[in-house]
Amino acid sequence: MKTSIIIFLVLLASGQRIHARGTPAWPYERLFAEADAVVFAKAISNQDTADESEPKGYIGVNEEMSAQPEYLLFLKRRTDGRYEPISGQMDAALSVREVAEPSWTMSYDE
Numbered sequence: 001m002k003t004s005i006i007i008f009l010v011l012l013a014s015g016q017r018i019h020a021r022g023t024p025a026w027p028y029e030r031l032f033a034e035a036d037a038v039v040f041a042k043a044i045s046n047q048d049t050a051d052e053s054e055p056k057g058y059i060g061v062n063e064e065m066s067a068q069p070e071y072l073l074f075l076k077r078r079t080d081g082r083y084e085p086i087s088g089q090m091d092a093a094l095s096v097r098e099v100a101e102p103s104w105t106m107s108y109d110e
Contacts, residue, residue, distance in 0.1 A: 023091055023094070024087075026074075026086075026087050026091075026094040026095065028097075031086060031095065032074070034086050035074040035075055035076060035086045036075060036076045037075045037076075037077070038072065038074055038075070039065070039067075039072070039075065040067060040069040040070075040072055040073075041065035041068070041070065041071055041073050042065060042066050042069075043064075043065055043070075043071075044065060045063075045064045046061050046062065046063045046064070047061065047062050047064075048060070048061055049062055062082075069099045070098070070099060071096050071097065071098055071099060072096070072097040073085070073095065073096055074086045074095045074096075
């Protein structure tokens, strides 16, 4: 506790501005509840689009995916029929979960 107070006071005294934004939690329960589609996928290719998103300077990307279980994507449908991450463009990684084989599985050769 004392360390936290000291760090806070040092930052306050230094006059440095700290920029941060809150990021909401996205547990599986929330992802499944709010997603319009949940997809197992593997990225094959991507292509930039003419879409601009916030903050300015970011561009849209269309991803071509195959139905292979590498990632679990939680998506919401846009008004134009395309899909985007349920957690939004800025926090897209929060809508993706890597699918991994359990560490305890083994392959047995005959």
